[in-house]
Amino acid sequence: MNAETAMKTDGYTTADGRRIGGVLMEMKNITLRFGGVTAIKDISFDIRDGEIRAIIGPNGAGKSSMLNIISGFYVPSEGEVWFKGYRRGPMKPYQVAQLGIARTFQNIALFDGMSVLDNIMTGRLTLMKTGILAQAMWWGAAQKEESAHREKVEKIIDFLEIQAIRKTPVGRLPYGLKKRVELARALAAEPKILLLDEPMAGMNVEEKEDMCRFILDVNDEFGTTICLIEHDMGVVMDLSDRVVVMDYGKKIGDGTPDEVRANPEVIAAYLGVAHE
Amino acid sequence: MFYREAGDFKTTYPEDAQTFPIRFDRVRYYAVLAVAFGVIPFWINDYWANAVFVPFLIYAIAAIGLNILTGYCGQVSLGTGGFMAVGAYACYKLMTGFPEVSILIHVLLAGGITACVGVLFGLPSLRIKGFYLAVATLAAQFFLVWLFNKVPWFYNYSASGQINAPERTVLGHFVTGPNTSAAAKYLFCLVILFALAWMARNLTRGTIGRRWMAIRDMDIAAEIIGVNPLTAKLSAFAVSSFFIGVAGALFFAVYLGAAEVGEVFGINKSFLVLFMVIIGGLGSIFGSFAGAAFLVLLPVLLKNVLVEGMGWPTDLAAHIELMIVGGLIVVFLIAEPHGLAQLWRVAKEKLRLWPFPH
Amino acid sequence: DLVVPNLSYRTGPFAAGGIPYADGFNDYFTLLNERDGGIGGEKVLVPECETAYNTEKGVECYEATKGSGALVYNPLSTGITYQLIPKVSADGITLYTPGYGRTSSANGKVFEWVFNYPANYWDGASVAVKHLLDQNGGSLDGKTIALVFHNSAYGKEPIRTLTELSKKHGFKLTEIPVDSPGQEQKSQWLQIRREKPDYVLFWGWGVMNQVAVQEAANIRFPMENMIGVWWSGSENDVKPAGAAANGYKSLAMHGTGMDYPVYADLKQYVLDAGKAAGAGDQVGSVLYSRGMYAAMVISEAIRKAQELAGTSAVNAAQVRDGFEALEITEERMAELGLPNFGQPFAASCEDHGGPGAALIQQWDAAAGKWNLITDFIAPDDEVLDALVLEDSAAYAAENGLAERCN
Amino acid sequence: MLPDQVLYALEVTLNGLMAGVMYALVALGFVLIFKASGIFNYAQGVLALFAALTLVGFQNGQIPFAHLINATFGTHLHSFGWTLPGIVAIALTAGVMVGLAWLIERLVLKHLVNQPPIILFMATIGLAYFLEGLGDVMWGADIKTLDVGLPQGISETVESATDALLGYGFFIDNLDIVATVVAVILVASLTIFSQYSKQGRALRAVADDHQAALSVGISLRFIWVLVWSIAGFVALVAGIMWGTKSGVQFSLSLIALKALPVLMLGGFTSIPGAIVGGLIIGVGEKLFEFTVGPMIGGATENWFAYVLALLFLVFRPQGLFGEKIIERV
Amino acid sequence: MLDAAPTRESLLEVNNIEVIYNHVILVLKGVSLSVPKGGITALLGGNGAGKTTTLKAISNLLHSERGAVTKGTIHYRGERVQDLAPSDLVKKGVIQVMEGRHCFEHLTVEENLLTGAYTRGDGGAAIARDLEMVYAYFPRLKERRKSQAGYTSGGEQQMCAIGRALMSRPETILLDEPSMGLAPQLVEQIFEIVKAVNEQEGVTFLLAEQNTNVALRYAHYGYILESGRVVMDGPADALRENPDVKEFYLGLSDEGRRSFRDVRSYRRRKRWLA
């Protein structure tokens, strides 16, 4: 099968008129076991180019584990991961990152000893190339590269409105701002796919609104594909184009927010009452 | 308002990324340089050179080296003594093998050889972490010391197993051997330290430094955002060992003039340098200097006070010195776990606000 | 004032040996100051500096004290000695290393500033072998001798001589190194138990000594077949093993015990006057005696220097001349209250090493004392001289030195 | 009958096992403290030295700080003039170790709650220096003989038994046999304590997260005093064994270095690991010295243990029984 | 839901406290709170407002973070508690569930819960009963009881942390962001548990929450914190009706809830005190 073409051919248009492309990433029959625990059982779904894809499900359903598989940190016990039409072989996480897959973490994983600016600059590490000797000498090349990337990073800083804390060590930041810096770091990598694990946990409505705005803008302006885990149904339903629902490691629903909302199995397992 | 940064605006990124972005700091830095290069060499004598300055300069190099590995890359190493030994023996073999080549080249090559050895012993760090790694680096320490003690080729088959630095000159002045002047020793080490510190600063503020720090702060996350842990850790081991190797070479060739590996490069050396790094401040070049200065000066000071000042018997003084050094280390860690460098930063922050408390 | 720094170690792994030695060294100078008002009317100052038997600290101590007009150094460590040889030669200060240090510095033609009489390690090794020869009717053919040694410059010193001697006398030499500090020697002694060497020569220092004696007793190695160097033959080394150590032998360069007239003065002027350097409980012990012996030789050399220079305020260069012209005779030792304490010797421009004879002493556990069981035994100069020449020539070549005394 | 080489190897192995037990005694103290606070206590070796010095001091009726007092006041104090029976001195020393634990908590640990492990590690090195100096100032640096009545020297029983059995009498040190018995008792009781008691659970909780432990009402003070007291007691036991073997003096503290590879191999957090690690290291290094040592010049024991542990860790980074290092994001 | 009227007696009294981190960073600039016995009090406010810091100041966990209360007083049952060790405070009945879960990674879930009962002296049977109670509240935990807490999912850890606090049978619980990372059903469930425990056992709650909506539904009284100051307080129902609170904390405008997708411009936060 010519995957490249397959990827380009199909696609769909969203309710608000955005054009979604072909399949960018496909998870095929993924199973993940830890010793005796099966965290994920035979799940398949795809992520299309340019869409906002949400994964929801009760606690411990295996959502984060799924993201970990995508970013190469967990190796699935069974199943395949396809990216851009090719089957992804066994890869180290940093190689996955170099493919253009960036992410944020559920339990914030910022580099505590560095300033906000440096943290965001680490997002660009995959793009920086000067050798160690040139850096030691701070020769033209190194300095030029540094400045060029710094400029890009400053744009992101502006975009996320964190100018004021640029030089603050991240350890001191309150939870919500940390989440924002994490997003900035992921964005700095100019990823093809952005994986967000509960980006809005621990925020109030106002801050969530800001965060939503950022996510939508990233998706809009850079065409970044987004895969997001979130427990705030308001956010998920409003933002996402399609939703995967997991429960106990199994997929119990997949479709547009409206379809999912109406799915009785999903209601039973997760939503409780039909959501507004 | 003793310390101000207001009015210091940066218009370009390079300007913002410079080492001392604040003018006040920059001026002070040039002043220190001027004294170090322009005043001290004319005034220094044997005692000051040997008791204070030369060991300080050499330990500062080693401390920067270890700080790169431990402070920046988060890999605790207790093998510093062993790596210094590699530098020393490499330098010795080079000096005796190629007497016509400049000692400066030998010292740098010794660093290079140490870097290779460092990478070799750094390999396990990919699997082993934390204190397990720290203890594992002791394998390097003990093995290297044993090796240099055991294989006569390393000490040119001398009967005692000791190595002696032959006399060498730079620009017509002796820098090794018993006829070296205090000023020559001092300057030789100072120049090397200056160059290396500058390089260390460049490395740590750039891409590679960020890779190291990412690994240090959270290695898994670092790998997921695209840092290759293999190259990051090994490059830290290489650079760090290079520095430590150079320090070892200077320690043997310039400072001691002769060395017996188990004595000079034993595990105590490893701890000493680690102390410098921690007391000075992990992840800070300035801290390496401060830590080295502190731990070189403290014993000299205590000895002078306790033996000469108070007239105590030397053994009592030595024991009490041990207690004081140990006690001070604890006190320092309690007062500021992030070391002298942090103490300095907080002091600056306070000064900036002065006279207001917050 | 005459400044004789004492680079001592009263701390660290080797303190147990360093303390009595330093006490003896200091007390003797105190005696001279108190009783005679110094040497030739000049008081002797003995600033102490703690080295912890660490070469680096030793160098630090040297640098810190040499500016005060130091006349002679006695660092009590072969490691430190090796470091200091080039430095004293450049600075023109005498280094006196009785019974330790670099053996080939006995050759005054090469080592102008270093003296190591009356005996050195190669002498010691040779004397021990000679003693064994005596016991075996003059032949060691087919015997095996194990050398258990401190794995450092110090411990390695006798190897060269013993290798040479094994060729000459046909015994087999096994080298068994013990890493410093050496409180765990199980494998070494199991090896000895297995291989059953006929004799064990032992070059140890610090805790290594007690452990070795204990382990030898444990494996029931016949104690009288184990001979330690003079640094492995103090009371500290054998007492912990108790009765099991009975019969252990070691070399000695001088007498031990309180039976010398000098102790009466020492008691009067130093101990009872409360001027003792240490707790006073080491007086008369082997290492205390050795420290005192070194101090005695140094003070005699200074006296000689004063005589030669015609002034009592001698400088470092003059003291060196004193060392080179020193002659210690039987009569002189008796005058000093130390009759028959050591061997008489006379130095010269070529000879900085002395006759090199040594005694053998044996531990009597029941009585808790060392008994001398031989007279002074002279070393095998035939073998040693050649070795000394060879080694010192190498040093001279390495450092581009011309021979003196020609 | 077995060939000689095999017999020798067997003897070496047996002695390796015994040496391993001696290492394990020291390693045990490390494990306890690491388990209870995540602190890598470098001072454990010095603690053993300090305990042994104190024990001998009590036994011989030495006056503490005599040297210091004499130097400052020109007095001539040395000894109280009594000697205590071993068991009384041991009890008194154990009391001192508890007091010391209390002081350490008060003056050091309390102020370092929630600091990164390396800082705590450094603090224990500082502590080691301090205690080493203190021990020397209190009791003097000269070498002391420790005798609390433990048997020492070759075990005749084992020798004659093996001689009758195999035609070659094995060498086993009586002291080692005693050490083995003591170690087994210690390990068993400590394992039970830490695995099955409420305090044991609290210890492990503290090691994981100081703050969280505080927040559920675990008193760090109590836990730390408790565990340092136990570690002090273990140090005393190690000090007695090693002190009997090689006299009490400075070098005793260096046995810590022998315990570290044991620790790595067994796992920092496992009490049984300390003993198993000890046995493996003991046998490994003795056999290596026996077989390969002669070919490469001997004195391999200092590094072999470390290299062995290192190679092992490459395959199992948490040691044999150590808690798996949790790697999650 | 405000039927269970709390008694007026104030249990915890925080009076004008100031907190400084690292000797230089001033975070709380005079916060005063009063927590009535048997009530549920909510502490609301945006990121970095100082909620966590306030709770830590109360439970005396600040000094392990190099923070210190430099001014003001904290009284519990009329007794000054500032200088108590955290463990003594737990003995007095105040326990905190920390933000970011802080489970003991290497302990199993069950062992985690049992450490919660560390200060209790009322015997194994009572503890076992409470363990069953916690498992009844969180069946998921029962399934994972033998797993090391470090390997459980974020939500499971959160449950574990809350369960652990319940195990100590406290008089007062300080809950820091209990809803964070929990599925919506579970959030409701947790607050139901809070309510049940509050009503049936009379446990007093002080909870810091970002999920203002839920918090105000269950709380009796609320404080709103901003930049280290209390900017507004009042009974929960009153706060819920306040237009500013509605707009900024509940995300309700006059027309009701907006879609997140429709927020087209970032909203400038209105500051009461800035």
Ligand SMILES: Nc1ncnc2c1ncn2[C@@H]1O[C@H](COP(=O)(O)OP(=O)(O)OP(=O)(O)O)[C@@H](O)[C@H]1O
């Ligand atoms: N490394 C691991 N080892 C063992 N079990 C694991 C591991 N990682 C995850 N699990 C288990 O797999 C299940 C799924 O965990 P996961 O973190 O993916 O859940 P989640 O859907 O993200 O839940 P939450 O919403 O609570 O974050 C959980 O029960 C968890 O305990």
Ligand SMILES: Nc1ncnc2c1ncn2[C@@H]1O[C@H](COP(=O)(O)OP(=O)(O)OP(=O)(O)O)[C@@H](O)[C@H]1O
């Ligand atoms: N350890 C610390 N060192 C320095 N500053 C700190 C520290 N902890 C918190 N702060 C600062 O204190 C302020 C208040 O933080 P706090 O964590 O109390 O906020 P919060 O209201 O709990 O926020 P969130 O809802 O995001 O958890 C923040 O500005 C933060 O930067």
Ligand SMILES: CC(C)C[C@H](N)C(=O)O
């Ligand atoms: C000098 C003596 C005390 C012996 C010592 N071991 C040495 O270095 O030679």
Ligand SMILES: [Mg+2]
């Ligand atoms: Mg998750």
Ligand SMILES: [Mg+2]
């Ligand atoms: Mg908070």
